[in-house]
Amino acid sequence: MSLFKWFKGRDPQTDPTRTALKIPQHIAIIMDGNGRWAQKHHLTRSFGHRAGAERLHDITDACGRLGVRYLTVYTFSTENWKRPDEEVQTLMNLFVEFFHKYDSSLKQNDVRLRFMGDKSALPASVQQTWEEAEAESFHRQGLQLILAFNYGGRQELIKAARQLAQDCCNQTLQPSQIDEQHVRSALFLPDVPDPDLLIRTSGELRLSNFLLWQAAYTEFWITDTLWPDFDEATLLEAIRAFSSRDRRYGAIKTTRG
Ligand code: IPE
Ligand code: IPE
Ligand code: MG
Numbered sequence: 001m002s003l004f005k006w007f008k009g010r011d012p013q014t015d016p017t018r019t020a021l022k023i024p025q026h027i028a029i030i031m032d033g034n035g036r037w038a039q040k041h042h043l044t045r046s047f048g049h050r051a052g053a054e055r056l057h058d059i060t061d062a063c064g065r066l067g068v069r070y071l072t073v074y075t076f077s078t079e080n081w082k083r084p085d086e087e088v089q090t091l092m093n094l095f096v097e098f099f100h101k102y103d104s105s106l107k108q109n110d111v112r113l114r115f116m117g118d119k120s121a122l123p124a125s126v127q128q129t130w131e132e133a134e135a136e137s138f139h140r141q142g143l144q145l146i147l148a149f150n151y152g153g154r155q156e157l158i159k160a161a162r163q164l165a166q167d168c169c170n171q172t173l174q175p176s177q178i179d180e181q182h183v184r185s186a187l188f189l190p191d192v193p194d195p196d197l198l199i200r201t202s203g204e205l206r207l208s209n210f211l212l213w214q215a216a217y218t219e220f221w222i223t224d225t226l227w228p229d230f231d232e233a234t235l236l237e238a239i240r241a242f243s244s245r246d247r248r249y250g251a252i253k254t255t256r257g
Pocket of ligand 1: 031033034035036037075077091202
């Protein structure tokens with residue numbers, strides 16, 4: 001029998017030889033393709049962003065059920081200010097709407113909300129929602145949903161460099177003492193472990209300034225699916241692929257001869 005036929009005859013759900021599902025502790029997602037989805041459906045870009053926000057709620061729910069501990073989503077990059085004012089406004093409004101609309105369901109699912117990015121440059125309504133959501137959900141024990149909003153990986157590293165430079169000026173730190181732990185402690189959320197799996201929707205093969213430090217050893221999974229079409233089955237496909245990866249962190253595998 002050809003290898004193709006052998007493989008085709010196997011049901012991935014029941015095949016005992018399939019890799020056991022390893023649930024990543026931390027999943028990061030670049031939720032891309034809202035605009036292309038809207039265009040495909042002859043809708044305006046804001047409809048695409050609205051549909052994208054609904055998917056975020058569904059996927060948060062699915063991750064919570066699967067036992068994922070952290071879900072970090074790229075919601076607005078420091079480069080997204082280059083978009084037309086109207087689109088930027090829509091994205092700011094959606095941020096506020098999302099939390100009001102899903103407040104009770106996130107609470108019911110014990111989801112803790114956290115944020116990373118430059119809050120100071122955002123409209124007052126967004127800053128207020130950000131602070132309220134963070135404070136209200138602080139004690140929740142379930143999934144941590146982290147929104148990267150007005151976030152850029154380079155900007156985060158600049159922030160860290162400034163903080164460490166200040167510590168050196170204050171003589172609380174010597175330049176020669178700076179190690180990975182010092183840099184990490186100056187990032188937005190130092191207590192959050194690095195993502196195990198990074199998903200990017202809509203097929204682009206780039207990081208677009210997302211989690212430059214944290215993604216050093218993250219497994220990437222890219223799909224052509226546009227973010228508003230991303231569902232639990234696609235999420236499981238990504239987790240299945242992740243489960244079969246061999247993470248070596250620069251070492252060599254010792255189990256093989
Ligand atoms: C991602 O979708 C959402 C944000 C960047 C805010 P896009 O708006 O980038 O969608 P495309 O890439 O134009 O399809
Ligand atoms: C990345 O998507 C940012 C978010 C998903 C929020 P972009 O659509 O902005 O990225 P590029 O421009 O294709 O690199
Ligand atoms: Mg895009």
